[in-house]
Amino acid sequence: MTDLLAVSGLTMRFGGLVAVDQVALTMKERQIVSVIGPNGAGKTTIFNCLSGFYKPSGGTVHFRGQAIQGLPGHKIARLGMVRTFQHVRLFKEMTVLENLLVAQHRLLNTNFIAGLLKTPGFRRAEKEGLERAHYWLEKVRLTEFANRTAGNLAYGQQRRLEIARCMASRPELLMLDEPAAGLNPNETDELDRLICDLRDNDGVSVLLIEHDMKLVMGISDHIYVVNQGRPLADGTPGQVQNNAEVIKAYLGEA
Amino acid sequence: MNNIKSALIAAGLFLILAGWLMGFRLETAGTRLVVGNRLDTAWEWLALGGGLVFLAQLFHAQVTRPFKLLAERGGSFALPAPEEKPMLFRLLTLLVLAGLIIWPFIGSRGAVDLATLTLIYVMLGLGLNVVVGLAGLLDLGYVAFYAVGAYSYALLNAYLGFDFWTCLPIAGGLAALFGFLLGFPVLRLRGDYLAIVTLGFGEIIRILLNNMTELTGGPNGIAGIPKPTLFGLAFERKGDSLFHEFFNISYNSGYKVIFLYLLALGLVVFTIFIINRLLRMPLGRAWEALREDEIACRSLGLNPTLIKLTAFTIGAAFAGFAGSFFAARQGFISPESFVFIESAIILAIVVLGGMGSQIGVVLAAIVMTILPELTREFNEYRMLLFGLLMVLMMIWRPQGLLPMHRPHMEMKS
Numbered sequence: 091m092t093d094l095l096a097v098s099g100l101t102m103r104f105g106g107l108v109a110v111d112q113v114a115l116t117m118k119e120r121q122i123v124s125v126i127g128p129n130g131a132g133k134t135t136i137f138n139c140l141s142g143f144y145k146p147s148g149g150t151v152h153f154r155g156q157a158i159q160g161l162p163g164h165k166i167a168r169l170g171m172v173r174t175f176q177h178v179r180l181f182k183e184m185t186v187l188e189n190l191l192v193a194q195h196r197l198l199n200t201n202f203i204a205g206l207l208k209t210p211g212f213r214r215a216e217k218e219g220l221e222r223a224h225y226w227l228e229k230v231r232l233t234e235f236a237n238r239t240a241g242n243l244a245y246g247q248q249r250r251l252e253i254a255r256c257m258a259s260r261p262e263l264l265m266l267d268e269p270a271a272g273l274n275p276n277e278t279d280e281l282d283r284l285i286c287d288l289r290d291n292d293g294v295s296v297l298l299i300e301h302d303m304k305l306v307m308g309i310s311d312h313i314y315v316v317n318q319g320r321p322l323a324d325g326t327p328g329q330v331q332n333n334a335e336v337i338k339a340y341l342g343e344a
Numbered sequence: 345m346n347n348i349k350s351a352l353i354a355a356g357l358f359l360i361l362a363g364w365l366m367g368f369r370l371e372t373a374g375t376r377l378v379v380g381n382r383l384d385t386a387w388e389w390l391a392l393g394g395g396l397v398f399l400a401q402l403f404h405a406q407v408t409r410p411f412k413l414l415a416e417r418g419g420s421f422a423l424p425a426p427e428e429k430p431m432l433f434r435l436l437t438l439l440v441l442a443g444l445i446i447w448p449f450i451g452s453r454g455a456v457d458l459a460t461l462t463l464i465y466v467m468l469g470l471g472l473n474v475v476v477g478l479a480g481l482l483d484l485g486y487v488a489f490y491a492v493g494a495y496s497y498a499l500l501n502a503y504l505g506f507d508f509w510t511c512l513p514i515a516g517g518l519a520a521l522f523g524f525l526l527g528f529p530v531l532r533l534r535g536d537y538l539a540i541v542t543l544g545f546g547e548i549i550r551i552l553l554n555n556m557t558e559l560t561g562g563p564n565g566i567a568g569i570p571k572p573t574l575f576g577l578a579f580e581r582k583g584d585s586l587f588h589e590f591f592n593i594s595y596n597s598g599y600k601v602i603f604l605y606l607l608a609l610g611l612v613v614f615t616i617f618i619i620n621r622l623l624r625m626p627l628g629r630a631w632e633a634l635r636e637d638e639i640a641c642r643s644l645g646l647n648p649t650l651i652k653l654t655a656f657t658i659g660a661a662f663a664g665f666a667g668s669f670f671a672a673r674q675g676f677i678s679p680e681s682f683v684f685i686e687s688a689i690i691l692a693i694v695v696l697g698g699m700g701s702q703i704g705v706v707l708a709a710i711v712m713t714i715l716p717e718l719t720r721e722f723n724e725y726r727m728l729l730f731g732l733l734m735v736l737m738m739i740w741r742p743q744g745l746l747p748m749h750r751p752h753m754e755m756k757s
Contacts, residue, residue, distance in 0.1 A: 141643065143639070143642075143643075162642075163642040163643060164641075164642045164644075164645050164646055164647045164648070165645075167642070167643055167644055167645035168645040172643065172644065172645070173643050174643075175639075175640070175643070179637050179639060179640040179643075180637075180640070181632070181633045181636040181637055181640065182636060183632075183636055184629070184632060184633065184636065188629055188632075188633075191626070191629055192626075192629050192630060192632075192633040192641070192644065192646070193644045194626075195626055195629075195630055195644065195645065195646050196645050196646075198626045199626070200625075200626045200627060202625075202627070205621060205622070205624075205625035205626070205627065206618065206621050206622075206625075208621075255644070256643075256644070259644050259645055
């Protein structure tokens, strides 16, 4: 079976600065894989390269065997790789429900004439869209806020909504960029359970960037460590925790 | 006490500055310049001005208070979306529509004619509202699509003899095509850059029309564009298949005015209907989302360029419809009718009405077309008054005349 995601030799240069240098990673279906590293290590740059927001300067990215490096972001998202952002990027003036509906854009009936005439097919597609939105609201416990504008939600709720919004677009690979940032310990635990739930019950694989080591060590199947744009180590949580190089990178030389 | 002091200083400053400007004059005495004293004639004005400045400074707080209150109170008001009160909304729509249909038979001919012009601007405002208010793309050359619509009808009629009803959809389609062609390369740009390119496009179209003399008649324009017909019945005095002969009534040129008004009304209703549907379609939601966060849109698989392009194209199509109607109503068009100020007025209508608010746009279009007519007696001060009004408006109600809640999708429990 081919890997879900196979990255090799990924490099990103900004002028003379090499932000990402020869990064490689692979993940299989229904795995939770984390990328960790000190601040400024290039984790988010890797994400931006994978999700098509940057055009990588070198290397290959294969998603289900298909080369996707250099494709524009929306095409990669349509293939089933959807990401969240380090800073919440919701449609703040729109309701929670509408946020979820926009995410389903490619699944809905966008035929111009059908929408103008409200054909049965159009109505059905809209109804299904609402049902899917409902399912995800239930899952992230935001049902009672469905008609609230997204900008008025509490921070933790906005984080959950962002994940729900990604899931509503039916991805195969969910890429989370520091989803626990700014959450309290309770909310982080809840996030932990949510991510596992998504993998077990909705069949999605998760690529995670995170600083919260308890979360990362608890749920990851495999961890990649990057430092100064270069891959430093990889392995299971246990292996990474005991790797001398990793400890040095995080804590400095003894 | 403090007030008096600052008021005195302000008045003193005014006297010094104005006294210098108004009280002395350079006069030529032979080959030399002499400073002439005019204080004896100017002192009345100086005293009046000084007094005014003094009083204005003294009562500054009292004068601005009501305006401040107005601004604060008006801040949170917005019309409810139709979904929030469906029955009331339906009733109101019916009443207003009935009123608008009956009105031309009562109103004076001049008023009906002015109303027709207003309706054209309503349509243009609604069309531009899709681009600026909904999709958030600043388009300063909207009048170009209006021109394309108008010239489509005029030229197709002049060369191929097509009538209004054939040309109306063609004009809309051609304007949409131009919107598409322009949008394709430029919609990668954002904000100010897009505004400049569209501004340039508007001018290009006008200059092109001006210079392609063999085809468009250049600055002389195209005259004798026929009026629309009612199922083939013309509203002229002489000719074949005439309206008044068919119904066996005596000829009255007022019929034509009323017919044009009703036709414009129909077009506006059509526009409102389409845009309302669009707002509730995935496409409408995507416009909204794109205006808020383009990056998030891209990450969810929405193609920003394509979505912007649809907004641009649809907006242009409405301008095309309006343009062909305009050509039919005027009977004569020239590049003069499609100058930049038209774009600016349409944009002002959208901003004045409250971005994205359809009722606001309608109201603003009425204000913007009727106000210049009402203030005609002020002659050269007309535009000054107009500008002043806009400035005051933006200070007190930056959110527009009648902001409106967007129709939200609601979850029914």
